[in-house]
Amino acid sequence: MRSRFFSGPEPDPAGDAGHEDHPPRAGFFTDTSVCIGCKACEVACKEWNALPEDGLSLTGMSYDNTVGLGASTWRHVAFVEQPVPEGRTSLPLVEPGPGTPDPDAADGTGMRWLMSSDVCKHCTHAACLDVCPTGSLFRTEFGTVVVQEDICNGCGYCVPACPYGVIEQRPSDGRAFKCTMCYDRLGAGQEPACAKACPTESIQFGPLDELRERAALRVDQLHTAGVTEARLYGHDPDDGVGGDGAFFLLLDEPEVYGLPPEPVVTTRDLPAMWAHAGIAALSLATGAALSFALPALTRRSGRT
Known part of the structure; x- marks a missing residue:
């Protein structure tokens, strides 16, 4: 059963797809304020899913060797280096001791890193799924969106349909690939490999409703601590894609992280x-x- 709606809030994507007695919708909450850029998620994703290498040397763009998400990169850690803005700039994780200079002094002369592990958003209204002519893309009982690579015919319709530019065709055979949220692991009661490997719990996995509540509390905590620029991205069911199954806490505008400011499902x-x-x-x-x-x-x- 295909989705009854093309836009707007959809409380039960899995049920609308025909799954009865399904588990709660699962998702990712990525808290970029505690991401250290270790790339453990990238490595774990590639190892578990047996993805081919696609970047063994630095690109010259910061410490990034994969540039963005693609058919062979289902998790991508962005390294954004920017001048320290005036006012509050550093997270209150470790307070400097007496006489210790603050490396992120608020005089506009320092630099700071914004790191974020990007992934497929597993949209509530997934345009890639809606335009797929073969049924290769399908909605799982967990509410996620998965590509069946043995059914994909390489037509490429899903590529321009994605408002985030996530899904991509692999040049070697033309088939499309993207994050599956480790569907095989979920079926065995395990969390995705990237969340399992994250040492700071920047990537959190669980029921989507619980993650949204946890994220709202985290934003309040950061605002109370003076990090007023903290905001959530992709969490709102009333946005242009009906809310994402993978959403983020950001410390700057979405464009800084390479994310569209107001994504809209292309089949709306x-x-x-x-x-x-x-x-x-x-x-x-x-x-x-x-x-x-x-x-x-x-x-x-x-x-x-």
């Missing part, structure tokens, strides 16, 4: 497009019928 306007197409087809049919009927009526009236 399909019902309106079909309605317009139907009206256009009806207009053409009416015009064609009149083009044949009017001459006949004219000839008939002339004989009388």
Whole structure:
């Protein structure tokens, strides 16, 4: 059963996909404020899913060797280096002792790192799933979106459909690949490999509703501590994709991390497009019928 909706809040994506008596929707909450850029998630993801290497040397863009998400990179740690802005800049994780200079002095002369482990968002309204002609993409009982690589025909429709630019075709065979949220591990009652390997619990896995509550408390904690720029991204069921199954706590604007500020599911306007197409087809049919009927009526009236 395909989704009944193309946009807006959807409380039960798995149930709408036909899964009965399914477990709570699972998801990721990535707290970038405690990410240390160790790349343990990247390594664990590649090892568990047997992904081919796609970057053994530094790119010249910071310490990044994979650049972004792709068919062979399902977790990507972004390293964003930026000048320290005026005002509050450093997280209150360790307070400097007496006489210890603050390396992130708020005089605008320092630098800071913003690190974030990016992943497929497992959207509530997944355009990649909606446009797939073979059924290769499907909604699991956990509410996640998975690609069946043995069914994918390499048409590539899913690639431009994704509002985040996550899914990609592998050049070697043309099939599309992306994060599965370790579907095989979930079925065995285990958490995904990336969350298991994260040493700081920057990547947290669990029921999505619980993660949203935990994330809201974390934002309040940071705001109380003076980190007023902390915000959540992808958590809102009223956003353009109906809320993400993988959402983030960010310390700057989404664009700084390479994320779209206001993502919208690309199939949102399909019902309106079909309605317009139907009206256009009806207009053409009416015009064609009149083009044949009017001459006949004219000839008939002339004989009388």
